[in-house]
Amino acid sequence: MGDEIITSLQNPRIKNLVKLRNRGPRDEQRVFLVEGFRAIQRALERQVRLREVYFCREWFLGENEDALLAAAATAGAELIELGRAAFAKVAYRDRPEGLLAVADQWRLSPADLKLSATPLLLVVEAIEKPGNLGTILRSADAAGVEAVIVCDPVTDLFNPNVVRSSTGVLFAVPVAIGTSEEVIAFLRAHGVRMVATTPGADLLIYECPLTGAVALVMGSEQFGLSAAWLGACDEQVRIPMAGQADSLNVAMATMVTLFEAVRQRRLRGAGDPS
C-alpha cells in the first residue's frame, strides 16, 4: 500500500489534512501541520516527532527532498506520495514545495521548565494574531530568552500560521502554556521579577533594570495587559514613542523590549561583574 500514489481528493487522508488547519481536529488528534522543506528539516533537527510526511515530486523545488524524506523515514515517519491535485488541495502555503508533515503536538507547562538562576523569560498574554505570535517567537530566539510563556492563549501555538511565521523557532525555543493565575504564581515562587511593558507606564524601558531573573510581560493586540497582570508585575515600563500611537504593534514592542534586556545583560556580563 505504501507504494500507491493518492490522487483522489475524496481520500480520507486528504480530507483529514484539510481538517487539520482547524484547531478542533488538531487538538483532538494531538497533531499539527509542518509544511515546506526548511520547516520539516528544522523539525527533524529538533527531534519533533513526525507521524507522516506527504510529498509530491511534481511540486519539488529541487532542494534534496529525497534526502529529507529518507531522514524522516529513519526518524519513524510514514511517507505518503500524493498526486499533483491532491497535494495542491492539502498545501496551505502560497507556493507549495511538495512537502507536508503531520507532527505530534507537545505540551509544556511552566512547571516543566528548567530555569537557570537568572533567566530572561518572555511572557505574552492572549496574543490574537498567529503572525504576531510567530514573529514574537523569532525575536525571543534572536534575543536568547530561556523560555517563552504563553498565557491564556487565544491563537493556539500549533496554528499553521504560527508554525510558518516562526520559521522553525517553535521547535527550538521552549514554549510553556498556562493560565495567567498559574504563571504569576510560578514566577513569584521562582523569584522572577515581572516587568510589564504598557504604554501608560512612567518609567522608560531604558530606566528599569532588566538584569537578573526577569520576565518581560506583553499584552494582547487589542486590549494590552489585563488588570491581573498589571497588578502582579513588579514594574511597569514603556517604550518611548514618537509619531502615531499605533506605529508599534505588539510584535515590534516585544522586540525592542527584548533587545534592551539583551543590551543591559551584556553590559552587566562584560563590564560589571557584580
Added chain:
Amino acid sequence: MGDEIITSLQNPRIKNLVKLRNRGPRDEQRVFLVEGFRAIQRALERQVRLREVYFCREWFLGENEDALLAAAATAGAELIELGRAAFAKVAYRDRPEGLLAVADQWRLSPADLKLSATPLLLVVEAIEKPGNLGTILRSADAAGVEAVIVCDPVTDLFNPNVVRSSTGVLFAVPVAIGTSEEVIAFLRAHGVRMVATTPGADLLIYECPLTGAVALVMGSEQFGLSAAWLGACDEQVRIPMAGQADSLNVAMATMVTLFEAVRQRRLRGAGDPS
C-alpha cells in the same frame, strides 16, 4: 452624472482601478490607491491630494463614512458611488470597508529634505517585500527619525501593500528616493555619519555612538548591503544574535537598531549635555 452608481464591471473607471494595483499604470498616471477608512482619513489629515474617492454604502462598517466623504469632497476629491459587486472587484483588502481613494503620488529627492543640525536618518537599500518596507516605515515613525531614504527601490513606495502595512506612516514621515551613489554623496556633503548594520561587523550596535548627525543604513532581505554602501559607511555594526541566524529579518533588525539610537540620543539629551 455624479449621482449615477457604477455597477458595470466593464466600466473604464473600474478597469483602471484594478490596473492601478500594478506599478506601470500607477507611475504613468502618477497616482496610487488608498483603501479603507483609517488610511483615507490619515491621507486627508496629511494633505495627501485625493483625486477620487470610490465608495459603496453596502460595505460600510459604520465609522462616520459620510463625514469622511464630505471632508474628501471639501479637499477637492471627486466622489463616485459603486455597486456592491463593482466595489468588491476594485477592493484589494480582505475585508473591504467600502472606501477606496485614488491619490496623487509625490517624489522627494534627498536634496528636498530639510535636515536639522543633528538628524537621525534611516537609509534602506533595495528592500524587496512591500510588507517589510511598510513595517520599516512604522518603526521609523515610532523612533522619530527625521526622514527615511529609500535607495535603488525594488518594491515601490506606492505599492498597495506598502501603503497598507505602513498604516498611514507613508503620509507622515518624509521619504526620499535616490540612487545609492546620489544618497552617499548627499550624506557626505551634509556631514552625516553613515552606520551600516551588517551581520559581519565586529562592533555591536551598543558599542557605536549613534548620536549627532547619523544615518542608519540597512540592506536588502536577500543580499544585505551592497559593497558600495559597506565601503562608504563610517562604521559597521551588528546586532547580537542568539538562536537561528535568520530569526531577525530586515524589518526587525531595523527596529532594534533604531531604538538603540533612540536610547543613546535620549540619554545624551537628558543626562549628558555635551
